[in-house]
Amino acid sequence: MGPSGTGKTTLLQLITRQLNPDRGQVLVDGVDIAPLSQSELYALRRRFGVLFQNGALLTDLSVFENVAFPIREHTRLPDKLIRHIVLTKLHAVGLRGAADLMPAQLSGGMARRVALARAIAMDPDILIYDEPFVGLDPISMGVIVKLVGEINEALGITSIVVSHDVHDVATVADYSYVIADRTVAAAGTPEELRESSSELVRQFMNGLPDGPVHFHYDAPDYDEQLLGEASR
Amino acid sequence: MWLFFLRLLQHTPGVLFKRFNLVAYQIYNAGALSIVIIMVSGLFVGAVLGLQAYSNLERFNAEDTTGIFAGFALIKEIGPVITALLFAGRAGTALASEIGLMKATDQLSAMEMMAVNPVRYVAVPRFLGGVISVPLLTAAFTMIGLLGAHLVAVEWMGVDVGAYWQQLQSVLDPEDVREGIIKSVVFGLVASLVAVWEGYNSIPTAEGVGRATTRTVVITAIAVLFFDFMITAFFL
Numbered sequence: 001m002g003p004s005g006t007g008k009t010t011l012l013q014l015i016t017r018q019l020n021p022d023r024g025q026v027l028v029d030g031v032d033i034a035p036l037s038q039s040e041l042y043a044l045r046r047r048f049g050v051l052f053q054n055g056a057l058l059t060d061l062s063v064f065e066n067v068a069f070p071i072r073e074h075t076r077l078p079d080k081l082i083r084h085i086v087l088t089k090l091h092a093v094g095l096r097g098a099a100d101l102m103p104a105q106l107s108g109g110m111a112r113r114v115a116l117a118r119a120i121a122m123d124p125d126i127l128i129y130d131e132p133f134v135g136l137d138p139i140s141m142g143v144i145v146k147l148v149g150e151i152n153e154a155l156g157i158t159s160i161v162v163s164h165d166v167h168d169v170a171t172v173a174d175y176s177y178v179i180a181d182r183t184v185a186a187a188g189t190p191e192e193l194r195e196s197s198s199e200l201v202r203q204f205m206n207g208l209p210d211g212p213v214h215f216h217y218d219a220p221d222y223d224e225q226l227l228g229e230a231s232r
Numbered sequence: 233m234w235l236f237f238l239r240l241l242q243h244t245p246g247v248l249f250k251r252f253n254l255v256a257y258q259i260y261n262a263g264a265l266s267i268v269i270i271m272v273s274g275l276f277v278g279a280v281l282g283l284q285a286y287s288n289l290e291r292f293n294a295e296d297t298t299g300i301f302a303g304f305a306l307i308k309e310i311g312p313v314i315t316a317l318l319f320a321g322r323a324g325t326a327l328a329s330e331i332g333l334m335k336a337t338d339q340l341s342a343m344e345m346m347a348v349n350p351v352r353y354v355a356v357p358r359f360l361g362g363v364i365s366v367p368l369l370t371a372a373f374t375m376i377g378l379l380g381a382h383l384v385a386v387e388w389m390g391v392d393v394g395a396y397w398q399q400l401q402s403v404l405d406p407e408d409v410r411e412g413i414i415k416s417v418v419f420g421l422v423a424s425l426v427a428v429w430e431g432y433n434s435i436p437t438a439e440g441v442g443r444a445t446t447r448t449v450v451i452t453a454i455a456v457l458f459f460d461f462m463i464t465a466f467f468l
Contacts, residue, residue, distance in 0.1 A: 016345060042347035050345040056338035070346040073353075115342075122346075 001162075001169055002179035003204060003213050008162040009053075011179070012130055015160070016048060017041055028126075046074060049119030049127045053134060055111040057103040057118070063090070064099040067118045074122065089117040092154075093147060109140025116147060120155065127151065129161045133168050141168070148172050166205055170194075178204060180213065233429055239351055240359050240428070247356045254353070258361025262323035262424075266369060269322050270315060274373035277314060278380025281305055285381070286389045298391050299400035302381035307404070307412045311374035313460055316419035318373075319366055320452035324427035327358050328448040331431025332441035355428050362424025363417075370416035411467045418463065419456050426452045 002008050013019040014026050017033050026033050028044060036044065057066050067086045071077060077085075090096045093113040103111060112132065119127060132148060133141050149172045152159045163169050169176060170190035178186045178193065178201050186193055186201040194205055203211030219225070247255060285301035331354060334340055340350040385391040427448045434444035 018341060018344065038349075042349075045345055045347040048345060050342070052338045052342055054338060056342035058339055058342070059334075059337070070348070073346065073348045118346075 001164060001166065001176055001204070002185075004164060006179050007182065008164075008179060009130055012050075012128055012160070012162055016045065016050065016128065046122060047125045049122070049124035051112070051115050051119050051127070051129045051132055053131045055103075055108075055115035057106075057111055057115055059103050061103075062099070063095065063101050063103070063106070063114050066103065066114060067121050070118065070122050085121065086117075089121050090114075092120070092151070093117045094143070107140070109136050109143065112136070112140075112144060113147065116144075116151070120151060123155065125157055127155075127157055127159045129159065129163075131163055132161060133163055133165045145171060166207070180204070233425070236429055236432070237425055240356055240425070243349070243352045243356045244360065247352060248360065251353075251357065254357035255360045255364070258357045259364050262319075262327065262358070262361045263365025263369060266319060266322045266365070267372060269318055270369045270373050271376050273314065273318055274311075274376035275380040277310060277373075278302065278306060278377030278382075279384045280380075281310065281377070282381030282384030282389075286385050286391065295385075295389070295391050296395035297399050298381070298385040298389075299396035300403050302385070303378060303400040303404060304408065306374050306377040306381070308408055308415075309460070309464075311377060312370050312412055312415035312419055313456060315370040315373045315416065316366060316423050316456045317453055319362070319369060319420075320423050320427070320449050320456075323362065323365070324423050324448045324452055325445040327362070327424075327427040328431035328434070328444045329441050331355070331358070331428065332434035332436070332444045335432070335434060336436035336438075336441060351432075355432055359424045359428045362427065363420045366420030366423060367413065367416040370412070370419075374412065407467070411463065415460060415463050418459050422455045422459060423452045426455065 010019065014021055015028065017026070017036070020034065031044075033041070033044065057063075058069060061069060064086055067089055068082050071082050071085060075082075087096055087099065090099055093116050095110060095113055095117065098106065098110060098114070103114070106114065129148065132144050136144060145168050148159060148161060151157075152172075159172075161169060161172065173190060176188065176190060176193055177184050180200050186196050186198055188196070193201060196202060196205070200212040202208070203213060209215050281302040282298060285298045285305075286295055289295050289298055289301065331340075334354065340354065343350045343353060382393075382396060386393045386396050430444040430448045430451070434440045
């Protein structure tokens with residue numbers, strides 16, 4: 001968790017090596033990922049499922065083919081078995097009936113659920129969600145929150161959820177980190193964070209407009225700027 | 233761009249032999265869907281060449297050689313060049329904007345995260361589709377162009393049909409046809425590479441994708457005309 005612009009998405013991109021760190025190490029399951037070759041990196045990424053903010057479905061493939069895509073690319077399973085797997089995954093997110101639709105026909109919430117089905121298609125060890133709750137209506141959001149928790153339990157995997165939505169993270173997370181000012185500002189269970197003494201964490205958890213994170217973006221002195229421009 | 237070109241070539245055999253269905257779809261998408269504009273343009277360009285050739289050659293009582301003039305122009309120059317320019321406008325822009333939008337909507341990153349190489353899955357099939365399509369389109373353009381010139385010169389202006397084709401046949405060398413073929417292959421490579429490169433490296437915003445499509449047409453046009461000059465000079 002953390003305010004916008006603190007580098008949450010960047011952190012995810014570092015974990016999956018979409019970005020390379022300028023310094024320091026990224027360890028995934030104890031392995032430093034910086035020196036991996038492309039094939040080793042791809043082998044590692046097969047253990048990840050990633051849910052992008054906007055779903056990132058392949059727009060020229062149907063819902064069914066989107067979910068089937070990683071399976072077709074990485075296995076040589078017969079079509080009948082692929083069909084079974086895909087329908088199972090779509091059923092898990094409640095969209096078995098939408099298998100023949102194209103991504104353009106889906107609502108935002110549905111697209112994200114399809115993307116979730118695709119992310120779990122290869123039975124990953126680690127599921128990564130980038131802002132899964134952003135921009136959804138309350139019902140869709142409730143569905144996604146429920147799915148995040150259920151899938152984590154059912155598959156027995158590790159889920160990493162990046163979000164700035166304090167309440168929804170609190171309902172699904174076992175453990176949270178608050179990131180601010182390029183460091184981990186606080187860590188703990190949601191209850192521990194709520195009782196944190198740090199001013200910044202309190203500002204964030206309670207959604208206060210001003211505090212350690214300033215309401216105003218850095219700017220020259222207000223009076224000076226206005227008066228200075230007037231006298232020019 | 234050279235590095236990107238090498239990466240495309242590196243994945244070409246794999247895609248060509250294992251994923252030809254992707255290439256076939258792109259040949260349809262970039263090539264087959266361009267055939268109407270190519271044919272219609274070819275007919276009119278040929279007809280104009282026939283008219284110009286006839287009206288000028290007539291002054292020297294040499295209208296029987298209209299076929300030579302129109303044929304040479306079409307096979308060696310006009311066919312390959314105009315086909316490549318039309319391809320850049322019709323298919324190159326579509327490729328660049330398609331790839332650019334895939335990038336802007338995180339589809340390329342999503343493939344990366346599914347351990348699918350987007351160069352292999354997205355860029356190479358589109359590149360190969362263009363490389364295969366352009367020479368075929370050039371052949372279609374040139375043939376229709378010859379027919380257009382024939383219609384004007386023979387059917388309309390009354391040039392003897394035997395003279396029209398026989399003159400062309402006796403003067404045209406295999407060398408001349410080879411020049412046209414080589415040009416069409418080079419232009420196909422250039423047009424496809426530029427389109428795929430511009431899309432792949434576009435800035436993932438509305439403005440960036442727009443700029444990528446513009447650059448595709450501009451760079452392809454300049455590169456094609458430049459290589460046209462180079463190849464022509466080489467064959468002299």
